[in-house]
Amino acid sequence: MIELQNISKSHGTTTAVVSASLIVKRGEAVALLGHSGSGKTTLLRLVAGLDSPDSGKVRAEGRVGMVFQSLALWPHVSVRDHLQLVLHDERWNPSLRKQRVDEMMALFGISQWADREPGMLSGGEQQRVALARALAPDPEILLLDEPLAHLDAESRKDLRARLRPHLENRAVLMATHEEEDATALTSRFVRMKEGRIL
């Protein structure tokens, strides 16, 4: 579960988030809609614990998985190792880990690039790796920052269909400016403007 209570955050003199409050329960997927610079990414970073709020309280219960807008794939790590590296806690013994890696690669259609590094993949292929990495450790909280931004219309449709069943039983917060993605993947919309939740 994600709970934000009246949080504010500034970067120097720029105010990024102003008095934002929001609750996302387990099993619920919420879309954060808004233009560039409206504070969506800052809000996701606050939930992930990457930044601390200037005021207010953030509660995020459970493991967090995230797809970054820049994808943030590790440049010198192969696709397979991207998935293996995030399965490091005690839940994953070697055989379970291998099974999970194969399962996620098959789900996102990236098995054939298993030994390639991100620099050798196209933007759309990298996007699939980022999604697979976020879902691989089976996180309770999933944060998606423009998760389908680098894809063409057909791949976008295909990935939406693959992703949808895996959003259940998690608290999902997705930042996007594409209403079509929001409608297909989430059950509730929250609009942001100039750092405020409308």
Added chain:
Amino acid sequence: MTSAIPNSLLFAGIASSLATVFGVAAFAALATSSQRIRMTLIISAIACLLTPAFLQAGAWMDFAMKVGLPYASLPFGAFVLSLQLWPIVTLLLLAMSRHLDTSLLESARLSLTRASTWTRVILPLLSPALALGWVAAFILALNNFIIPTTFQTHVQITEIYVEFQSLYNTSGALLQSIPIWIVSMIALVLAARLTVRMRAANRHTAADSSSALQCTPLPGGFAPWILFSLVLLGLSIVPPLSRIITACCHENIWTSLQLARPQFGASLAYAVGSTVLATSLACVVWIFCRKWKLEWVLATPFILSGFFLGVLLIAISQWAGKYAWWQGTWTLVIAALAIRFIWIPYKAAATAHSRINSDILDAAQIFRLPRSSVLRFIEWPALRPSLLAAAWVVYVLALWDVETLVMIYPPGGEPVSLRIYQLLHYGYDAQVGVLSLGLLAMGIAPGLALLFFRSHSANSVHSVQKLRISSPAS
């Protein structure tokens, strides 16, 4: 003794001011030239910076003697040193100029004269880099050992050296070096503040403004500036190189090199040992202590004279008495060089790390990757090329080093650089040329090997990418 301190300040002041004037002129030519010319000039400027000081000093001393110039004078020594220091100013200005506000440059170009654009807009915007360049050149000139001792300039460091050689009084030498340390420390604090200002200015504009600067016309046109820069490069590089080439034509190279085999062995051992030690220590310090802001502490032995470091190590050995097992051994030499140059790989690691996309590290934090995995899979691959390049620079500087070793090299362990430095005083011109050639070859070889392996691995990646592109998309 105190009369030498004003001379030291005057010497450093003249050398750094000349270096700043030369550096600004070269920067103007570099910034407005095409990409290819710029890269060639930058590489030449770096080569200039890496030219051994003893070679530069020897070549100019020969020239002065041949044309009858009074070489044993403070202004001449300062001029020769400035020929080695100007690239610092140029490179700092180039680094900062990439982050200028493009709109300011364009508006100045539209509404101001060429001279005003440079003197009222560009140089004031670059003032932190300009001041930092002057301060860095001043500290290095104040602590320079080879040029003043070769040109018999009456400055504090030569006075301490002469007295230390005759009396071997370590505490006296350290006491006399205090004024130089204090002035250097004040200058270092100033340099630290200027670095902060430069970084803050760079942060405002992330975009690369090189192309906007390239279109800014120079007062009097491009030709006189590039001509001046070429003459400057010529003065900085040609005399040492021509000296080597001339000497090699008059000397049996192989016989001379074979006779100096023990010295080459010592040089190689010191350089390789100190490179490995400095790079490994820098990695350890960077991994475990990077939050402690140790950069300026590590930079101090590099910026201050190596001669003082040598005296300090002798003082420590004397204090340790019979427990100082390292005194008169190669260990002391390798440790001294590693302490002196540790800042270079540390700085390389810190700079390479600051260039890693922060999202990549954030992703590692989100997925709770163990510290060892972050280091192995994310940080090390990003740091490796810079660390290798830094290790090569340490190796070269350790090969060239004279001042750190002059008082501490073990019996029978004289390196080539010191041999050349001593021969310079007795006028063995041809032998100096041959030994310098051998030393240069020894310094350049690993750099060329690094470049070869780098281009080879880049080609492999390129061919894999070509394969990937030619294979059908799945």
